[in-house]
Amino acid sequence: MIARTLEDIILEKTGTGKAIIILGPRQVGKSTLLRILESKMSHKILSLNCDNSDIRKLLSDSDVTTLRRLTLGYATVLIDEAQRVANIGMTLKLITDQLPDLQLIVTGSSSLDLASLINEPLTGRKFEYQLYPLSMKELADDRGFLEAKRDLGQRLIYGSFPDVVNNPGNEPEILNNLVSSYLYKDVFVFQDIRKPEFIDQLLEALALQLASEVSCHELASTLRTDSKTVQRYISLLEKAYVVFRLRSLSRNARNELKKSRKIYFYDNGVRNAILGNYAPVVARTDFGALWENFFIAERMKYLHYNKIYAKRYFWRTTQQQEIDYLEEADGQLQAFEIKWDPTRKFKFPSTFSNHYPQASLNLVHSENFWEFLGL
Numbered sequence: 001m002i003a004r005t006l007e008d009i010i011l012e013k014t015g016t017g018k019a020i021i022i023l024g025p026r027q028v029g030k031s032t033l034l035r036i037l038e039s040k041m042s043h044k045i046l047s048l049n050c051d052n053s054d055i056r057k058l059l060s061d062s063d064v065t066t067l068r069r070l071t072l073g074y075a076t077v078l079i080d081e082a083q084r085v086a087n088i089g090m091t092l093k094l095i096t097d098q099l100p101d102l103q104l105i106v107t108g109s110s111s112l113d114l115a116s117l118i119n120e121p122l123t124g125r126k127f128e129y130q131l132y133p134l135s136m137k138e139l140a141d142d143r144g145f146l147e148a149k150r151d152l153g154q155r156l157i158y159g160s161f162p163d164v165v166n167n168p169g170n171e172p173e174i175l176n177n178l179v180s181s182y183l184y185k186d187v188f189v190f191q192d193i194r195k196p197e198f199i200d201q202l203l204e205a206l207a208l209q210l211a212s213e214v215s216c217h218e219l220a221s222t223l224r225t226d227s228k229t230v231q232r233y234i235s236l237l238e239k240a241y242v243v244f245r246l247r248s249l250s251r252n253a254r255n256e257l258k259k260s261r262k263i264y265f266y267d268n269g270v271r272n273a274i275l276g277n278y279a280p281v282v283a284r285t286d287f288g289a290l291w292e293n294f295f296i297a298e299r300m301k302y303l304h305y306n307k308i309y310a311k312r313y314f315w316r317t318t319q320q321q322e323i324d325y326l327e328e329a330d331g332q333l334q335a336f337e338i339k340w341d342p343t344r345k346f347k348f349p350s351t352f353s354n355h356y357p358q359a360s361l362n363l364v365h366s367e368n369f370w371e372f373l374g375l
Contacts, residue, residue: 002142002162004033005305006129010105011040013127014076019096019104021122024131025241025266026182029162030107033131034078037105043075050081060086064098067091076103083108089122096125130241133267134160135301137374145375152366153281156290159269175273183270187236198223200274202233206243206263207274211289211324213260213316234263241266244300249313249326255351262314264293292338295369296325299336302373303327321349326359333359342367 010020022030031049038045048055058070059079071077077095082088095104136155140148158164158171167174184199201223206214216227216234223230237243243263250256265271268290272278281287296312303310310329316322325336333356337346342365352359364372 001032001036002134002138002165004029004036004131005135005138006033006131007036007040009129009305010037014041014103014105016127017096017100019092019106019122019126021126021128022105022107022131023128023241024107024109025133026109027161027163027178028131028133028241030109030131031080032162034080034105034107038078041076044073045076045078046071046074047078048080050079050084056085059088059091062091062094064094067095068099071095071099071102074102076105079104079106081109082106092122093125096122130304132297132301132304134162134165135305135373136160136298136370137302139165140370140375145370156268156281156287156294157272157278159267159272161267161269164269171269172273172278175269179270179273183242184237184240187240198225198229199233199237202230203237203242203274206234207265207271210264210271210286211262211292214263242270246296246312246314246325249315251355255318256315260314260316264296266297268294268297287340291340291366292324295336295338295364295372298369298373299325299327306374315352317349317351319351321351323348323352334362335359336362336364336372338364340366 006022010022013020022033024030034047038047048059050056050059058066062070079085079092082092085091092104092106095102136148136152139151139155139160143151154168154171158175161174161178163178164171164174187199202219205219205222216230219230220227234243234245238245243265246262246264248256248258248260250258271290271293277284281290284290300312302308308329310327313326313328314322314324315326315335323335324338327334327336335348335352335356337348339346344365346363348361353361362372
């Protein structure tokens with residue numbers, strides 16, 4: 001079983017008197033993580049799976065007396081799939097306020113509903129973490145750097161959901177099942193979706209525009225709808241951990257693009273499954289976009305697991321000068337140009353250097369990208 005970076009982070013936070021919330025897409029390993037945490041704790045643990053209707057009813061209708069009776073003798077309570085419980089935010093608030101000696105660890109497969117239910121009741125009472133598909137660092141720590149390096153081509157095509165990684169040879173079947181049955185299930189369950197087929201059409205359009213600027217107006221025209229509908233569905237897909245947006249950095253230069261957005265996928269395999277394209281790296285015309293998506297998603301995992309609170313952007317001007325990816329943390333700006341070929345030359349635009357002279361400039365390629373992921 002591949003160790004997850006969040007294991008140690010969460011264990012360090014136990015005993016603080018705050019609930020620990022773990023969010024992330026379906027099938028990313030949250031339930032497995034709970035079992036691992038349980039195996040590393042020496043005290044008595046109550047494990048509650050909210051897929052069971054009796055547990056959902058118990059947690060949604062509980063008062064302090066019932067909760068005290070339920071948890072008597074336990075030091076930690078693990079609640080899995082908490083987004084399925086009505087009023088879960090108030091139940092968790094009751095436990096943290098009235099049963100302060102209990103450690104709560106809660107998972108949810110979507111921020112569509114769970115985050116809105118817990119944010120206000122648990123203000124100041126929780127630590128919240130995201131569990132992503134397996135990171136390259138997690139794979140390298142488990143299998144060794146050399147094996148992780150050899151496996152890079154597979155990860156670019158098939159991504160790194162745990163079931164995909166652990167079942168080589170069955171990747172297309174697993175990914176097709178994931179995309180068709182699980183990944184956006186929360187979008188349909190918790191939202192009033194009047195056009196389910198529209199999500200498939202929108203995702204295909206976004207997958208084809210990977211690493212390019214995305215116009216909601218153009219998407220709306222292509223999909224024969226309006227911009228507000230496109231924006232709403234993209235927002236839902238973000239909350240379901242399918243895609244994420246980068247906005248353009250614009251502060252000084254008059255010719256910087258100010259309102260542009262790029263959209264990336266949390267996992268390369270999901271993106272390729274949407275298009276039904278599992279062709280190997282050497283046979284692809286979209287390899288540059290895949291590599292860019294891969295690095296930015298991996299960097300996002302690195303930032304989160306290392307508690308680096310950076311704002312993330314891309315940069316482009318009306319003259320088509322551009323930089324793939326930027327981060328700003330603690331007043332420091334880092335620019336990343338992402339290329340596969342380590343021998344390919346690149347000069348950062350003088351417009352950018354002149355307007356952001358303090359920014360550090362990084363050329364990322366297939367040989368040195370590891371160092372930006374903590375390896």
